[in-house]
Structure formats: C-alpha cells, structure tokens
Amino acid sequence: MTTSTPTPRYTVAVIGGTGPQGKGLGYRFARHGHDIVLGSRAAEKAETVATEVSERLAGLAGAGTARGAANTDAIAAADVVLLAVPYDGHDELVASLASALAGKTVISCVNPLAFDKRGAHGRVINGGEGSAAESAAEIAPEATVVGAFHNVAAPALWGEDDFLDEDVIVVGDSLEGKQVAIDLAASVTGRPGIDGGKLRLARVLEPFTAVLISINRKYKTHSGIRVTGV
C-alpha cells in the first residue's frame, strides 16, 4: 500500500496516546502521511508505544512519523492536539495543559460514559447542557476546540483494513478548527469528515458511543456510523 503525502500534512500531538483510542487514531493519522507525537505523563511510556506504532508504519510508502514525548513537549511540537483521554480526570488534565494548548487546534474525542448492569450510557454534564468538548473549551479558552472521532472503535483503528467503513462527524464553533478534523478524518475513513454543526452538539456525539457499544454487545461486532445523503 502506498499513500501520497496529504495536503495539508499535520503534526498531531495525541494526549492519551498510550490508550487504545489515542494510539489507534495516531496510527491511522501517521499511516496516511501525518506526523504524530504520542503524549503521556511519562515520556518513556509514550516512547515505548510510539516505537510500537513506528514498527507498524515501517515499509508503508508515504507514512508519516511517530514519536513519543511528555504531554507538554508533545503539544509544543504540534499544530494540532488530539485529546484522547478518559473522562475521569479530563478536566484536571486539560487545566494542567491549558497554557500549552493556547493557540492550538484541539480535537476532543473524549466520551463521558458510564456503565451499569443496563449497559453503557452517557454521563450527565452540566445538567445536560455540557459535554467533554465544551468543558475543554471552557478550561482552555485560548485553544480552538472541536469534537470528532468519538464513534470510531479502537480495535478497528489498530486493525489491518486500509480505511474504516464509517464517517467521522465533526462539531465546533470554528470553521478553521473543524477543517483540520475534517482533513484528518480522511486518514481514518478514506474521505473527509462531515461538518455536524456547532460544538454544543458534542452533547450528542459523545454519548452516541453508548448506542454503538450496545449494538456491539447485541450483534457481536464493531459498529460504526455512516451519514447517508451527503
């Protein structure tokens, strides 16, 4: 498989880059020509995972590079930051990185979910008038925060298929910020992401993952969503 260099070609810091979602998305971005810096609290852990990603990228013509760094170093090296961290501790982590995130395009794929005996469901944020992405935007007001990549399944990201058979819906209050995620989506799905409206609609995209988890359990699959008619 060969990939031509994407235009534009981004350097993406992946905060939570050692978790399955961050590692998987970072791998997808790099597989199709972007450069990634996996971030972690501990640089060594990030470097170990980056080596694992680099080994999978070896021999792929057109692939970008992968390296690891401590979170703030990763952010400093990047134009774009993917927030791929668990919701528990999310607000505190973003607060600790807020000054580093200033001026960056920040893509949140954080899913605030809860699980009980009835399955997965969305956590209520700010009395139903909030989302992880909106929280990040409030905590890091000098960043341009958009929401995207909430609904892609980590096992598929780390799998062998060249592209995933699903769409990435992007929400945000900045068209320029959304365009970055729309561009990056092409490295995951083979086609641009879809502009799904304002940032507050992250309140829908984040818990939609609970629906897909329910479907996965029922049908023993890794489901995704596609938008028809676009």
Add this chain to the structure above:
Amino acid sequence: MTTSTPTPRYTVAVIGGTGPQGKGLGYRFARHGHDIVLGSRAAEKAETVATEVSERLAGLAGAGTARGAANTDAIAAADVVLLAVPYDGHDELVASLASALAGKTVISCVNPLAFDKRGAHGRVINGGEGSAAESAAEIAPEATVVGAFHNVAAPALWGEDDFLDEDVIVVGDSLEGKQVAIDLAASVTGRPGIDGGKLRLARVLEPFTAVLISINRKYKTHSGIRVTGV
C-alpha cells in the same frame, strides 16, 4: 412495484398522523403491507390525510390500507401506536391518552429539539436524565414504550424511492416491544431495524436529529444514518 404481505402484519395507529413525520411513516408502513389508522384530535382532518395516503397507495400490489380516526378510536383499532407528535404538548397529550394506550406497543419518534441562531439542538429533559420516550413510558406506564424512527427525514418518507438509504435504531426496555419497531423498520429501509439498547438511550437518538439538521443545512441534503458492521 409489488410487495409481499409482511409477517407479522401490523395495524398501526399514528398519533400525529396529519403531520409530515407521522403521515410519511404511516405511508411507508402501508406501502409495504401494514394497515394504518392516522389519528388526529379531529377525525375529519385525519380522514382527509388518510385519503391522500390512500391515493398514493392505489395500484401498489401488496399495500395495506389507510384510514383516519380520532386519536382514541385510532388507538383502539390498533396493536401498535406510533407517537409522532411535536414535543410541545407531548406530555399532556400522552396523559390524555394513557388509558387508551394501556397494553399497546407504543413507538415514540418524538424529537425534543430547540432552535436558535446557532441552529438546532436537543432540549434538556429532566436535567439531562430524560427523553420524550422515557416521559411517555412514565406517563403511560401500562404501555410498552420503545423509541425508533427519530432520524428519518419526512421529505424522503413522502418521496418516490422504494426504501430509504438509512437505518432505524430501536431502543427500549422490552425485547418484544423493540421487535415490533424492528419489524416495521423494514417497511421504511428495506431491512430490519437495529436494536440500539435500553430506552434511556433515546436521550441520544432524539437529539441526534439536531446533528442531521445541521448537516442538511450545511450540505443542502436530507441526511440519514447507517450503522456499519452489523
């Protein structure tokens, strides 16, 4: 076009049957062999719209029947009730029909949306821990309430295509209730609906329509969702 009689063949009362979503879904059900009773507060209005639907069904081999009635008469004649009413006044309407709904399978496609200069968004119900479908289940506790058909666009329902290129996700706490909506979905999309989990996940499906409305405005289309991997 011919349609073989569906198994099972349902009689569906459509509350809100004179609105675009109710009329369109009712038409789809009848087009593929189910019988519908469009309900309205005024029987005459329902009968007028039922005549319009019947005219479109004429000559379609295998089509079911369409007639109109006052809401309670429509419910009494049916096994299955589709709630396709605006969210404004929804709770009061369901309360007024609660005794008639006892023992019925009730499918809610009600979308509690609000609109402002930033577009469509979900209304917050019960502090983020509620949905129209859950409200219906509370108000009519002897009915079996499921949620489905939230995300299908009315213009496509009333259009010429035999089936819509999208999926219907069904949520509910009763497998039997969900099965009815899963069966009926086949008359809209050409394939069974998809079990999306418990009724509380209607909190996600209902406002997802706001995302599709945003996409429609941006891309000048009638978008829908498909579930991949199932």
